[in-house]
Amino acid sequence: MSISNNKDYKAIQAILEDAKKRYEMFKSQNLNLDMSRGKPCKEQLSLSDELLSCLESYKTKDGTDCRNYGGVDGIPEAKELFSQMLGVSKNEIIIGGNSSLNMMYDAIARAMSFGVYGGKKPWSKHEKVKFLCPSPGYDRHFAICELFGIEMITIEMKKDGPDIEAIEKLVAEDENIKGIWCVPMYSNPDGITYSDEIVVRLASMKTKAEDFRIFWDNAYCVHHLSDDHDNLKNILEACKASGNPDRVYIFSSTSKITFPGAGVAMMAASENNINLAKKHLSIQTIGPDKLNQLRHVVFLKNMAGIESHMKKHAEILKPKFDAVTDILEKELSGLDIAYWNKPKGGYFISLYTLPGCAREVGEMAFQAGVTLTKVGATYPYGVDPDDRNIRIAPTFPPVDELKKAIEIVAICIKIVSLNRIISQNP
Numbered sequence: 001m002s003i004s005n006n007k008d009y010k011a012i013q014a015i016l017e018d019a020k021k022r023y024e025m026f027k028s029q030n031l032n033l034d035m036s037r038g039k040p041c042k043e044q045l046s047l048s049d050e051l052l053s054c055l056e057s058y059k060t061k062d063g064t065d066c067r068n069y070g071g072v073d074g075i076p077e078a079k080e081l082f083s084q085m086l087g088v089s090k091n092e093i094i095i096g097g098n099s100s101l102n103m104m105y106d107a108i109a110r111a112m113s114f115g116v117y118g119g120k121k122p123w124s125k126h127e128k129v130k131f132l133c134p135s136p137g138y139d140r141h142f143a144i145c146e147l148f149g150i151e152m153i154t155i156e157m158k159k160d161g162p163d164i165e166a167i168e169k170l171v172a173e174d175e176n177i178k179g180i181w182c183v184p185m186y187s188n189p190d191g192i193t194y195s196d197e198i199v200v201r202l203a204s205m206k207t208k209a210e211d212f213r214i215f216w217d218n219a220y221c222v223h224h225l226s227d228d229h230d231n232l233k234n235i236l237e238a239c240k241a242s243g244n245p246d247r248v249y250i251f252s253s254t255s256k257i258t259f260p261g262a263g264v265a266m267m268a269a270s271e272n273n274i275n276l277a278k279k280h281l282s283i284q285t286i287g288p289d290k291l292n293q294l295r296h297v298v299f300l301k302n303m304a305g306i307e308s309h310m311k312k313h314a315e316i317l318k319p320k321f322d323a324v325t326d327i328l329e330k331e332l333s334g335l336d337i338a339y340w341n342k343p344k345g346g347y348f349i350s351l352y353t354l355p356g357c358a359r360e361v362g363e364m365a366f367q368a369g370v371t372l373t374k375v376g377a378t379y380p381y382g383v384d385p386d387d388r389n390i391r392i393a394p395t396f397p398p399v400d401e402l403k404k405a406i407e408i409v410a411i412c413i414k415i416v417s418l419n420r421i422i423s424q425n426p
Contacts, residue, residue, distance in 0.1 A: 012421065016419065022213050032369055032371075035393045045250075051262075054297060054298045071288070071290050072285060072287050078095040085306060089100055091271050092274055093235065093266055095264060095288065095293055098264065098292070103266075104141070107249055108148060112148055114280065117246050117272045123178055132180065135379045136182060136378030152380035157192060158372055159192065160198055162180075171206075177209060179213045180214055184216060186223060188347065191346050191349065191350065193344075199238050200242070214235065216235050221252055223256060223345045224310065224314060225317060229344050246269070246270045249273065254296060257310065258299070263294045323394070325342055328351070337414070338352060348392060348394075349394060350389060351391075352389055352390070356420070358384060370405045375389070377391070394410075
């Protein structure tokens with residue numbers, strides 16, 4: 001938007017004055033609206049309450065007593081079910097505790113301490129360890145890198161996935177680049193699903209580091225909002241076809257399928273990677289919560305059961321996603337001061353302001369009672385170089401609170417953006 005004549009200036013002033021009045025009205029209500037994390041709402045959690053009472057036996061089909069020690073890589077029934085969900089064989093998966101983030105952290109820790117299959121030494125023994133970080137991305141991935149002293153390189157996200165040309169160039173030249181974080185389906189927060197071409201090129205690209213790994217956080221692989229959903233090419237199959245079968249670690253969980261605090265997490269990879277991980281796990285633990293794994297199998301039953309269950313989630317979530325995009329359209333469409341994605345699944349909507357405005361918008365929204373994900377958190381080191389990305393997490397608040405929160409955010413975008421436009425056009 002630009003002020004080309006007096007008529008435009010008056011129109012902008014009118015919109016700005018209206019936004020300021022509405023902002024003060026909301027601010028006077030002492031609201032407390034939280035959209036800071038992508039958490040399931042209570043209605044979603046209630047869909048899985050049967051988990052609390054579905055077990056009639058504590059034994060697996062082969063007679064294993066799930067109350068006792070053992071089974072470091074998970075019970076056979078859970079491996080069979082979740083290997084289907086991830087498109088791998090039962091020999092290519094480990095079923096763990098409740099947290100896939102925990103399994104990602106452990107995979108990084110093992111690589112730093114002991115190296116990876118086929119590597120010559122632990123990552124920590126290299127002069128420097130670097131990771132590619134498609135951004136905006138998942139703040140907890142970046143936090144793991146920071147904790148281990150891994151240098152992060154920001155990679156731009158495009159409509160079909162991360163900038164693959166930049167990735168291919170970097171990994172071909174720098175042996176210190178040991179990995180890349182990927183949320184390949186309904187990415188956090190853009191809601192982008194990687195194209196088949198991106199998947200194949202990631203699997204087949206030449207890397208200077210022989211121990212390079214893709215950390216494939218497929219958190220939203222069954223989290224569609226409708227039957228019109230995205231599809232993701234199988235990365236492990238692509239790696240095998242390219243002659244790089246050991247390149248990828250795949251992670252997922254039932255955290256947003258059943259109970260986030262009591263779900264089941266999983267890691268899939270080549271048999272070489274899985275066997276090495278099991279060797280280390282046998283020292284780290286005597287086994288995960290097998291009763292929880294068993295009750296998930298009894299409750300979800302099979303892939304058809306998972307798909308049916310996720311349609312119930314979609315019935316709760318789609319109206320919330322629609323409410324966000326409808327309000328953004330109503331408030332901001334045509335002003336050329338913001339744009340946003342319309343994902344077909346996942347847990348987030350990515351909202352972009354004019355450059356240099358997002359942090360101020362977040363602060364204004366907070367003053368009016370709306371808590372957002374910290375602006376900048378979706379980039380390495382918490383710094384959005386353009387200061388324009390805001391992660392919207394629509395899932396947790398009730399619809400009426402969500403609508404109010406998004407309206408406030410849109411009003412803040414108007415105030416910050418239009419003030420800046422006026423100041424730049426004296």
